[in-house]
Amino acid sequence: MADTEVGYRQIADDTWAFMRPPGSWGQTNTGLIVGPGSASMLIDTVWDVNWAERVVADTAELVADAPITEVLNTHSDGDHWWGNDxxxxxxxxxxxxxxxxxxxxxxxxxxxxxxxxxxxKIGWLPGPVGAMGSYMNRVRGDATFPGALPRLPDHTFETTWTIDVAGRSVHLRYLGPAHTEGDLIAHVPDVGVVFAGDLLFIDATPVLWHGPLQNWIDALDHLLELDAAVYVPGHGPLCGTAEIRALRNYWTWVSEAGRSCFDAGLAPTEAAQNLLKSSEFGQYAHWDSHERLILSMSTLYRLWRGEPPAPPTLTRRALAFADAGRYLREH
Incomplete structure (x- = not known):
């Protein structure tokens, strides 16, 4: 199956990934670990009810003799757990x-x-209100959200946990806060596969919602240390260590170049635009959704001002979406 195709592909023995290229907003990858004749584990669910039903349908044959007994949500973004029902x-x-x-x-x-x-309805309006509206509508895309709050997880762990799936060990490790407050990964050592959630955006611009950024860089170092054969990102194609190093280099560059803009007194959106115009950005120019750098810069500026890492409020998101929407209108 080519990287441009949607659907389940086998990535190792009895281990599958449901891919949603190219990995833009809401186009979430999920995973499946099967113990033939016994039980299975699902990694993440999707927020669009129509896609959630497709995942169930495509999974049916794979789990016919191995019902799903375990489900993992890698973090709190709705596109990774609103399909829990x-x-x-x-x-x-x-x-x-x-x-x-x-x-x-x-x-x-x-x-x-x-x-x-x-x-x-308001996306056509000029100014920040219209820009915010058009961008929020862009984030939703054509997704149909569930009508009520989906089922929440009923089991949690603090730092590490191991789940047995029909004799196969799946090692969980909490590596956040970074992208969100609770980012975790699932390592399947017997086949060398890691499901990384949104700690990995591949060929798609990542978003720092929570921070601190150093935690994300440290998490990438941990992923590299695992030296797995296949990494399944939350968004984008399957990858190896080279793509993880590229993401690490991106965040290191954003941290250093962005901080220089902050120290020079530039506004966060101006800083992001400076980085997007720079020659250094060329190696990342093929990534999807460049404007997400504006969202991340708004988080970084909070942290550089000495504010504690925290999840984005609705107001914070709206302001960042307005800036990102305005950038897209101008470019």
Missing amino acids: TVPATARITTSAASLHAMREETPPKGVHAFASLGA
Whole structure:
């Protein structure tokens, strides 16, 4: 299966990934670990109810004799857990304790739907209000969100945990806060596969919502130390260590160049635009959604001002979306 194709592909013995290229907003990769004749584990669910139903349908044959008994949510963004109602009611859902806390604090699907629907109506307006609206509608895309808050995880862990899937060990490790408050990974050592959630955006510009950024860089170092054969990112194509090093280099560059702009007194959006115009950005120019750097810069500026790492409020998101939407209108 080519990287441009959507659907399940086998990435190792009894190990699968459901790919959603190119990995833009809401185009989330999920995973499946099968113990033939016994049980299976699902990694992440998707927020679009239509895609969630497709994942269930495409999974049916793979789990016919190995029902899903374990489900993992890698973090609190809705596109990685709002499909939890589609998993068997008897399955245990696990996430990190920090992720569950963030899930309870996040804007529920109805709120995001209302926000995006308003954005669709006002996106034509000039100025920041219209720019924010058009960008929020862009984030939702054509997704249909669930009507009620989906099932929350019923099992959490603090730092590490191991789940047995029909005799196969799946090692979980909390590496956040970084992209969000509760980022975790799942390592399947017997086949050399790592499901990395949104600690990996491949060929897609990553977003720093929470921070600190150094935690994300440290998490990438941990992924490199695992030296797995296949890494499944939250968004974008399957990858190896070379792509992880490229992402690490990106964040190191953003941290250093962005901080220079901050020290020079530039506004966060101006700083992001300076970086996007620089020659150094050329090696990342093929990545999807360049404007996400503006969202990350708004988080970095908070941290550089001495504010503590924290999840984005609705107001913070709206302001960042307005800046990103304005950038897209101008470019």
